[in-house]
Amino acid sequence: MLQVSDVETAYGKIKALKGVSLSAAKGRITCLLGPNGAGKTTLMYTIAGILRPLRGSIRLDGQEIAGLTSAAIVSRGLALVPENRLVFPQMSVKENLEAGAYRRKDAAGIAEDIARMYARFPRLQERREQLAGTLSGGEQQMLAVARALMSRPRILLMDEPSLGLAPMIVEEVFSIIKSLNRDGVTIFLVEQNAHMALGVAHHFYLMEQGRVTFSGEPGKLAEDEVIQRAYLGTRRASA
Amino acid sequence: MIDIIQNTVDGVMIGSSYALLALGFTLIFGTMRRLNLAYGPTIMAGAYLGTYAFLALDIGVLPVALLVVAGAAVAGLYVERLCFRPFGEGAAIASMISSFAVWMQIEEAASLALPHHLNAFPRLVSGQPITVGPFFFRLDHLAMLAVAAAAAALVHVVLHRTRFGLGVRTLIDHRRAAELVGVPVTHTLTLAFLLACAIGGLAGFLIAASEAQITPMFGMWATTKGLIAMMIGGLGSVPGAIMGGLALGVIEAQAQWLFGPQVRDLIAWGVLFAVLALWPGGLLGGRQVAEQQAVQRRV
Amino acid sequence: MDDYLVSVLSNIGIISFVALSAYVLLLAGEVSFGQQAFFALGAYAAGIATAMLRWPLALALCLGVLVGALAAAAVGRATLRLSGLYFAMATLAFAEMMRIGFELFTWQVDVGGSLVGPNGPDGFGDIRYLFENEITPAQYMLVVYGLLAVVLAALLVLDRSRWGRVLRQAGADPVLAELQGIRVVRVRLVAAAAAGALAGLGGGLYAHLLTYVEPRNFDIMLGVHSLAYGLIGGLGTAFGPVLGVLIDIGLLESSRLFQGYRMIAFGGLVAVLLIARPRGLLDERAVHWISSRAKGLFDALAARRLDHPFRRR
Numbered sequence: 001m002l003q004v005s006d007v008e009t010a011y012g013k014i015k016a017l018k019g020v021s022l023s024a025a026k027g028r029i030t031c032l033l034g035p036n037g038a039g040k041t042t043l044m045y046t047i048a049g050i051l052r053p054l055r056g057s058i059r060l061d062g063q064e065i066a067g068l069t070s071a072a073i074v075s076r077g078l079a080l081v082p083e084n085r086l087v088f089p090q091m092s093v094k095e096n097l098e099a100g101a102y103r104r105k106d107a108a109g110i111a112e113d114i115a116r117m118y119a120r121f122p123r124l125q126e127r128r129e130q131l132a133g134t135l136s137g138g139e140q141q142m143l144a145v146a147r148a149l150m151s152r153p154r155i156l157l158m159d160e161p162s163l164g165l166a167p168m169i170v171e172e173v174f175s176i177i178k179s180l181n182r183d184g185v186t187i188f189l190v191e192q193n194a195h196m197a198l199g200v201a202h203h204f205y206l207m208e209q210g211r212v213t214f215s216g217e218p219g220k221l222a223e224d225e226v227i228q229r230a231y232l233g234t235r236r237a238s239a
Numbered sequence: 240m241i242d243i244i245q246n247t248v249d250g251v252m253i254g255s256s257y258a259l260l261a262l263g264f265t266l267i268f269g270t271m272r273r274l275n276l277a278y279g280p281t282i283m284a285g286a287y288l289g290t291y292a293f294l295a296l297d298i299g300v301l302p303v304a305l306l307v308v309a310g311a312a313v314a315g316l317y318v319e320r321l322c323f324r325p326f327g328e329g330a331a332i333a334s335m336i337s338s339f340a341v342w343m344q345i346e347e348a349a350s351l352a353l354p355h356h357l358n359a360f361p362r363l364v365s366g367q368p369i370t371v372g373p374f375f376f377r378l379d380h381l382a383m384l385a386v387a388a389a390a391a392a393l394v395h396v397v398l399h400r401t402r403f404g405l406g407v408r409t410l411i412d413h414r415r416a417a418e419l420v421g422v423p424v425t426h427t428l429t430l431a432f433l434l435a436c437a438i439g440g441l442a443g444f445l446i447a448a449s450e451a452q453i454t455p456m457f458g459m460w461a462t463t464k465g466l467i468a469m470m471i472g473g474l475g476s477v478p479g480a481i482m483g484g485l486a487l488g489v490i491e492a493q494a495q496w497l498f499g500p501q502v503r504d505l506i507a508w509g510v511l512f513a514v515l516a517l518w519p520g521g522l523l524g525g526r527q528v529a530e531q532q533a534v535q536r537r538v
Numbered sequence: 539m540d541d542y543l544v545s546v547l548s549n550i551g552i553i554s555f556v557a558l559s560a561y562v563l564l565l566a567g568e569v570s571f572g573q574q575a576f577f578a579l580g581a582y583a584a585g586i587a588t589a590m591l592r593w594p595l596a597l598a599l600c601l602g603v604l605v606g607a608l609a610a611a612a613v614g615r616a617t618l619r620l621s622g623l624y625f626a627m628a629t630l631a632f633a634e635m636m637r638i639g640f641e642l643f644t645w646q647v648d649v650g651g652s653l654v655g656p657n658g659p660d661g662f663g664d665i666r667y668l669f670e671n672e673i674t675p676a677q678y679m680l681v682v683y684g685l686l687a688v689v690l691a692a693l694l695v696l697d698r699s700r701w702g703r704v705l706r707q708a709g710a711d712p713v714l715a716e717l718q719g720i721r722v723v724r725v726r727l728v729a730a731a732a733a734g735a736l737a738g739l740g741g742g743l744y745a746h747l748l749t750y751v752e753p754r755n756f757d758i759m760l761g762v763h764s765l766a767y768g769l770i771g772g773l774g775t776a777f778g779p780v781l782g783v784l785i786d787i788g789l790l791e792s793s794r795l796f797q798g799y800r801m802i803a804f805g806g807l808v809a810v811l812l813i814a815r816p817r818g819l820l821d822e823r824a825v826h827w828i829s830s831r832a833k834g835l836f837d838a839l840a841a842r843r844l845d846h847p848f849r850r851r
Contacts (some may be wrong), residue, residue: 070419079419086415087413088409095408337808337812342805347799348802351798501641505635509635512632516628
């Protein structure tokens with residue numbers, strides 16, 4: 001469904017992505033692991049159209065999306081739940097959800113979907129008039145997911161959804177990921193929490209220093225080795 | 240006591256035009272995190288176009304109003320293309336200084352178009368003030384208040400009932416998140432900028448029509464009044480801009496009555512200084528201080 | 539040199555002080571719209587010292603420096619925890635309060651049969667120290683440029699010192715600087731006081747050059763211009779703001795090249811320049827390029843003099 005080939009992205013002269021290729025299959029959970037600074041967030045922003053790749057191709061259902069604006073990419077059915085959630089802090093929960101449906105024009109469908117989000121995330125319904133900036137970290141994460149779903153994406157990108165959350169909330173977030181996937185949403189997930197991520201992923205990639213260094217199914221590589229590399233990187237792990 | 244009430248009423252009426260000036264300013268600052276110093280001069284460009292047509296063609300007051308708003312929007316487009324769009328998200332100071340450079344251009348162009356310092360401007364309404372008990376209300380000030388309130392209500396509807404308005408509100412709140420939900424950023428910023436200049440043009444028309452004259456000093460005057468009102472209310476906040484404008488109007492009216500025009504300006508600046516030193520976010524602000532610092536770091 | 543050229547050059551030198559004053563604060567990461575306030579304070583203080591109190595010029599200029607620095611430090615204490623537009627507006631508010639304050643300020647004494655001193659909106663005339671002491675305009679120009687040279691040298695030395703690095707760090711990324719143990723607000727306070735001193739010195743020189751100052755000389759136009767000079771000339775070196783003044787006053791105002799259209803030409807030029815170079819002509823890259831070129835040239839010369847054919851160039 002999503003195919004990234006040989007993508008390079010740079011900040012000024014520093015290349016953060018040095019030719020990344022990977023793919024996420026329809027209906028599955030694909031996970032990207034890697035240490036801090038490996039370029040995972042850069043890759044997510046590049047796919048979502050916030051950053052422009054220097055070269056390479058990004059295809060969504062066979063259609064090239066590299067170089068399109070983020071607005072066009074959202075319209076084509078790709079939504080990103082960003083690192084640190086980035087909800088609209090001064091807008092209410094309800095307004096955040098409405099903003100998530102910015103590209104859609106079907107008012108009735110939008111209202112229906114908001115009701116559906118409230119049913120899936122009852123906490124959001126309780127707090128629908130509250131400003132998003134005043135929600136707890138876990139609630140903000142749910143709001144960020146719900147906001148992304150409001151665009152009716154065919155594929156959902158999630159960047160570190162467990163970041164800064166208490167262990168119990170992390171469990172909840174991952175059970176949401178699983179249940180979304182059961183409902184047919186394709187998910188491409190970036191995580192630091194390798195243990196949790198490997199528990200839900202159908203396929204995973206390992207990224208180090210701007211390159212994909214391993215690809216496989218959970219279980220093939222011993223889990224603790226993956227975890228070690230994901231946290232520490234190959235060099236320090238082997239040193 | 241009667242005088243104080245009368246001053247407050249006068250202040251609210253004059254302040255309604257400051258509120259519009261601040262509203263335009265805050266739309267630009269809120270969405271772009273950029274200070275447009277050429278905002279007042281942009282409005283002046285519209286006002287000069289209106290007065291030029293008025294003097295040359297002897298047209299009525301409503302066509303003049305339309306010309307002022309349209310002229311301000313066109314001048315705004317020039318400012319946006321030259322001073323804001325080329326800079327993207329970086330170089331906030333450079334784009335501010337660039338808007339200052341365009342201010343100089345517009346001011347000189349205005350004096351070249353109409354070399355007299357003072358130029359006549361048509362009145363919106365004329366007639367005897369309405370008296371109610373011991374109080375009286377100038378007709379043009381009442382008209383100013385009515386038009387400003389209607390314009391503010393219209394802006395509220397646009398912001399809360401349209402997709403463009405939703406886009407503007409998301410950009411005011413969090414630019415990156417707005418991009419992520421698919422708001423077309425450049426397009427929305429340009430439209431918001433033009434809307435702001437049109438609102439400013441309307442404010443400029445109301446002020447010039449109540450003074451019945453316009454001078455090349457109007458640009459600087461409008462920039463400083465709009466800035467003070469916006470900063471008193473809180474940067475980038477729409478209700479704050481309106482509150483700030485009304486507060487500035489009332490403060491000025493009271494100070495003018497008590498101490499005269501020089502001390503009036505002294506007090507207006509003094510209030511701004513005190514608000515900034517004591518409540519850095521303005522009366523209805525607060526959150527933006529941290530954000531401002533983030534912007535500062537990008538410069 | 540003819541009188542016109544001398545007066546233009548003196549003016550360029552003096553305005554450079556305010557431009558440098560705004561530049562020092564910019565390096566510390568603060569945008570000030572209000573350096574004209576300290577320029578005005580320096581002008582009035584030094585003028586009062588020579589014309590009313592009959593002090594010598596040097597002492598009067600010192601007073602201008604002191605008043606500028608103290609006022610800037612006091613304003614800085616109240617406002618430096620603000621940043622960005624908040625600080626800029628606070629400085630502008632202060633400067634406008636000072637300007638209106640000078641319009642309300644009247645204090646005249648009898649000097650040799652006539653009243654001398656600040657007289658509200660009519661300004662402060664008869665600052666005739668240069669005339670009374672038979673200092674020619676050319677001599678005074680040398681004084682101005684001598685002082686400017688000292689200031690520039692000090693700023694260039696500062697830029698290479700640890701202090702200069704601390705200043706630029708505090709300006710470029712205050713949060714990171716704070717993490718590295720730099721006390722950003724204190725650094726900025728010192729920078730603000732130094733900037734106030736520079737503006738005060740310029741103001742003292744200005745009052746004696748013109749012999750007459752009035753409050754409206756010190757309005758927001760002067761403040762924003764001083765800020766603009768740094769961005770036009772470049773933020774990479776202390777020569778930048780001086781170059782900015784030279785381009786505006788020297789090239790455009792004084793050459794009468796675009797008479798009648800000067801502001802339209804100047805405004806367009808600045809706007810286009812800033813798109814191409816958002817940190818001015820002499821930005822950090824240009825300065826680095828020039829200094830590495832100069833170093834290369836120097837090394838080459840040194841190699842030749844030492845007659846050392848294998849020395850790396």
